[in-house]
Amino acid sequence: MNRRTRRVIINGIGILVAFFFAFPVYWMVNTAFKNQEQFQTYVPVFIPSPTLDNFTKALNQPHFLDFVRNSVFVSVSTVLLALIVGFLAAVTLARVRFRGRKSFLLLVAVAQMAPFEALLIPMFLAIKDWGYNWVPTLIIIYFIFTLPFTIWSLRGFVAGIPVDLEEAAMVDGASRFGAFWRVTLPLLAPGLVATSIFCFITAWNEYLYAYTFMSEEKNYTLPVWLVSFRTNFGTDWGATMAASTLFTLPVLIFFLLVQRRMVGGLTAGAVRG
Amino acid sequence: MTRAQSKDKAQRGASALDVAPSRHRTSAKVIHDVLPYLAILPTIVTFVVLLGYPVLLLFETSMQKFGFYEIINHVTTWIGLQNYYDVLFRSPAGLPDFLTVLFRTIVFMLVNVALTIFLGTLVALLLERLNKWVRLILTSAMVLAWAMPVVTGAVLFQWLFDSKLGVVNWAISSLGVFGDYLNHSWFETGLTTFGVITLLIVWQAIPFVALSLYAGILSISKELPEAARVDGASERQIFRHIILPALSPLLMMLIFLSVIWDFKVFTQIYAMAQGGPDQQTMTLSVYAYVVGISDGKYGYAAAASVVMMLLLLVVLIPYIRRMIKSLEEQ
Numbered sequence: 001m002n003r004r005t006r007r008v009i010i011n012g013i014g015i016l017v018a019f020f021f022a023f024p025v026y027w028m029v030n031t032a033f034k035n036q037e038q039f040q041t042y043v044p045v046f047i048p049s050p051t052l053d054n055f056t057k058a059l060n061q062p063h064f065l066d067f068v069r070n071s072v073f074v075s076v077s078t079v080l081l082a083l084i085v086g087f088l089a090a091v092t093l094a095r096v097r098f099r100g101r102k103s104f105l106l107l108v109a110v111a112q113m114a115p116f117e118a119l120l121i122p123m124f125l126a127i128k129d130w131g132y133n134w135v136p137t138l139i140i141i142y143f144i145f146t147l148p149f150t151i152w153s154l155r156g157f158v159a160g161i162p163v164d165l166e167e168a169a170m171v172d173g174a175s176r177f178g179a180f181w182r183v184t185l186p187l188l189a190p191g192l193v194a195t196s197i198f199c200f201i202t203a204w205n206e207y208l209y210a211y212t213f214m215s216e217e218k219n220y221t222l223p224v225w226l227v228s229f230r231t232n233f234g235t236d237w238g239a240t241m242a243a244s245t246l247f248t249l250p251v252l253i254f255f256l257l258v259q260r261r262m263v264g265g266l267t268a269g270a271v272r273g
Numbered sequence: 274m275t276r277a278q279s280k281d282k283a284q285r286g287a288s289a290l291d292v293a294p295s296r297h298r299t300s301a302k303v304i305h306d307v308l309p310y311l312a313i314l315p316t317i318v319t320f321v322v323l324l325g326y327p328v329l330l331l332f333e334t335s336m337q338k339f340g341f342y343e344i345i346n347h348v349t350t351w352i353g354l355q356n357y358y359d360v361l362f363r364s365p366a367g368l369p370d371f372l373t374v375l376f377r378t379i380v381f382m383l384v385n386v387a388l389t390i391f392l393g394t395l396v397a398l399l400l401e402r403l404n405k406w407v408r409l410i411l412t413s414a415m416v417l418a419w420a421m422p423v424v425t426g427a428v429l430f431q432w433l434f435d436s437k438l439g440v441v442n443w444a445i446s447s448l449g450v451f452g453d454y455l456n457h458s459w460f461e462t463g464l465t466t467f468g469v470i471t472l473l474i475v476w477q478a479i480p481f482v483a484l485s486l487y488a489g490i491l492s493i494s495k496e497l498p499e500a501a502r503v504d505g506a507s508e509r510q511i512f513r514h515i516i517l518p519a520l521s522p523l524l525m526m527l528i529f530l531s532v533i534w535d536f537k538v539f540t541q542i543y544a545m546a547q548g549g550p551d552q553q554t555m556t557l558s559v560y561a562y563v564v565g566i567s568d569g570k571y572g573y574a575a576a577a578s579v580v581m582m583l584l585l586l587v588v589l590i591p592y593i594r595r596m597i598k599s600l601e602e603q
Contacts (some may be wrong), residue, residue, distance in 0.1 A: 007404070013401060014407040021476065022414035025421065026430050027440060044440045085319065089310040102600045104317070111320045114328075115585050117537040117558040118578040121565040128344075144323050147316065194522040205352045205422040207540045208558075212566055223424040226333035227544045230428045237432050244425045255420035 011040050018020045028248075031241035039238060054242035061243075063218050063228065070135050071222040076201040078142040085143075086150030086195075091180075093151070094158035112148035117208065126210060131189055134217045141213075142203040149202075157191025158184070194258040201251055335579045339572035356576035368584060370553050370565070375584075378536065378556040379600045381467065385535040388475045390528055393482030398512070400487045414482035423477070427544035430473045445481060463553025465585040466546050470554065473541055478534070482527050490516060530589055539580075557581045 033050040058064070092098070093105065113261055116123075123141065124132075131137035161184050169179035207223045220228070226247055230240050335345070337352040337358070347562075360371050400408055421429070434441050436458040441529025445454040459465045494560075498511050517524075538559035540547060548555035548563065555563070562580065 010399070010402050010406045012405055014403045014411050016453055017396060017399065018407075018411040018414040019410075020414075020536060021418040021480070024426075024429055024433060024476070027433060028425070029433065039438065044438075044443055059471045064359075079483070085315045089316040092309045092312040096309045104313055106593075106596065107317070108591065111324055113585075113589055113592070114324060115533075115537055115582055117539050118561065118582045118585070119327050119331060120562060121325040121574045122324075122334060124566065125334060126327055126330055141324065144319060147319055151316065175387075205424065207424050207544065208562070212562070223422065226424050226428060230431070230502055237435070237438070240428060241432065242521055246426055248420075248422055248425045251378055251415070251422055252420050256416065259416050 002118035014217060028241050031237055032245045034238055036238070044134045046162060052123045053221045055246070057236070057239040058229075058243040058246065061225075063220070063225075066218045067220050067222050067225045070219060071204060074135060074142065074221060075200050077139045077148060078138075078203040079199045080140065081143045082157055083192065083198050084197060085253050086147055087192075090154035092153045097135055108151050111144075112152065113194055114148075116145060120212060122206065123209070127213065133211060133219055134215070135219050137179045138203075138206075138210055138221070141209050142199075142206060145206070146199040146202050153195045153198065154188075157195070159186055160191075161187050172183060172272070195257045197254045199256060206257055309385075314505050331477075331575050331578060331582075332472075334572055335575035339570075339575070341569040344571070345570070355573050358377050359579075360576045360580060361572055365573065366567075367562065367569065368560070369555055371560070371580075372558060374555055374560045375580075380534040381471075381538075381556055382532060385471055385478075385538075386531045388471065388532050389478040389482055389535075390524070392475065393479045393527070394486060395485035396479060396483035397490060400483065401490055409594065412484070413569060414477055418476050420476060422478060423540045424544055426473050427541050428475055430546050431545055434469050434556035436460075460546055461550060463550060466550065470538075470541050470545055473545070474535065474538065478531065481529070485523065486520060489520050493519045529588070529592055533585065536585060536588070 001158075005111050008071075030046065030048060032054050033052075034045060034048040035053060036050055036052040038045040072230060089108075093101065131140075145173075165183050166176070166179040169183045174182065203224060206221075206228070210221045211224045211227070214224060226240075226243055229243055336351060336353060338352045338355070343349075343350065359365075366371050396411075400411060402412065433439055436442065437457050441459075442454045442457050445451050445457075459469050493516065497515050501511050502514060537558050538556060539562065542554055542556060542559050544563070546554050547561040556580075557577070561574050561578050564570050564577065
């Protein structure tokens with residue numbers, strides 16, 4: 001086999017693998033735009049004559065706007081809370097040598113490994129008297145979920161900005177706080193955005209706790225609704241896929257923005273370590 | 274001179290310098306000393322109280338007779354290790370044996386981790402050999418799969434594998450090799466249901482593994498493989514003796530993360546099949562949910578969760594050790 005055929009074969013395999021990953025996503029969007037007739041055949045229709053009927057049906061479900069509002073409210077609040085608390089801890093870890101710093105780092109690392117699936121029962125017992133079926137409860141839960149990663153990730157971003165820059169500003173007469181505010185913070189913006197998006201996606205996607213803690217339909221978040229929608233409208237795949245597409249779209253957009261940073265984020269230090 | 278001694282000396286030196294600290298400077302120093310602790314206080318409270326309390330409560334509940342009756346009447350009955358005994362030897366009626374579920378969970382985890390890591394490595398090696406455009410296409414396709422919310426993935430795969438109108442049955446039937454698959458139901462047996470769930474998990478997990486490994490391969494210097502190639506080493510030898518050793522810390526990290534993720538899988542299984550058919554795809558997380566939340570056997574479920582947590586801890590110990598080691602180096 002000469003080099004050229006080999007290259008063609010390898011790139012051909014690459015295309016096939018890409019097809020394997022992309023096809024289900026394409027199929028979701030494709031199904032969402034199909035009309036009723038195109039569902040009647042066994043032979044699938046690969047390019048639909050697009051209709052928005054399925055989206056209309058999904059959007060007209062009772063309480064749909066409640067689900068969107070709950071999901072947005074919970075996710076955005078989680079981001080804000082985790083960012084404020086995490087930012088303080090991250091800056092301290094990256095910039096200050098204080099006694100107990102290592103123990104604190106260890107605490108964050110252990111918290112990050114907490115298995116939330118195993119903590120469902122005590123969490124439920126802890127919130128049942130005041131927080132059951134109350135949407136803000138989810139904010140607290142997701143805040144605990146996301147805080148360790150937030151600290152970890154922000155600490156890395158802060159540490160990546162040389163202290164020299166701040167010191168130079170201080171030589172020029174800025175206060176320590178002023179130097180941080182004017183010099184480091186703007187450089188930190190991409191890190192803050194990436195970390196926020198990660199927290200947002202985690203909260204937006206979470207299913208187990210939302211499903212367990214919210215009993216009334218009007219308090220559901222979008223993932224809980226999506227699964228129940230699929231169970232109740234089992235055969236209406238058009239509407240189910242339209243709902244899935246709508247739910248996925250914001251995640252996809254956000255994810256594409258930070259994808260490059262995610263690769264390094266979770267395994268930071270493992271290669272060169 | 275030992276480290277402690279030198280530190281001691283440094284401190285004394287510092288205090289000698291502060292000959293006559295003005296009042297203002299003292300208060301500034303106090304603020305300076307206290308500030309870091311104020312900044313980390315909210316985090317400490319979060320972890321110690323909001324996370325620590327449920328962990329304590331988990332152990333406490335696991336040693337109590339705690340069901341619907343107790344929750345309504347607010348009574349506490351301590352029963353020692355009875356729940357643990359029940360977990361191991363006497364499962365509640367209508368539920369599979371705990372040990373069966375545990376064994377199933379471990380096998381499920383191993384299969385998923387092995388497939389994810391093996392295929393992820395292959396895709397990473399493939400990425401390196403592709404031309405620029407195909408690589409861009411493959412990377413984009415993988416990011417799509419990776420970004421999918423798990424819930425969407427579960428619903429979507431049910432549709433792909435739908436018995437009547439699913440595209441998978443149509444595709445298999447049109448291949449003609451495996452006979453007629455129209456109306457074949459994938460969710461009728463535990464094994465095929467697991468098959469679909471595993472496919473979903475692996476489909477979503479490979480991108481992260483492959484892209485991380487690909488980034489790792491790029492960070493290896495090109496000179497060594499080049500030199501080996503000049504000396505007549507085969508591609509396989511280069512992979513085994515140069516690439517693989519360089520990647521092994523990263524690979525260990527990826528295996529470790531996959532083990533943790535795949536051991537506690539809940540959403541994919543529950544959203545797709547609720548642990549069915551006939552509870553055959555019930556793994557530990559689903560089991561704890563069904564026993565605890567649906568059946569209200571809180572004490573029993575807590576004991577099962579403790580077992581699950583302890584097993585995870587076994588996996589976590591090397592990680593925590595490594596963590597401590599790297600902290601000491603800082």
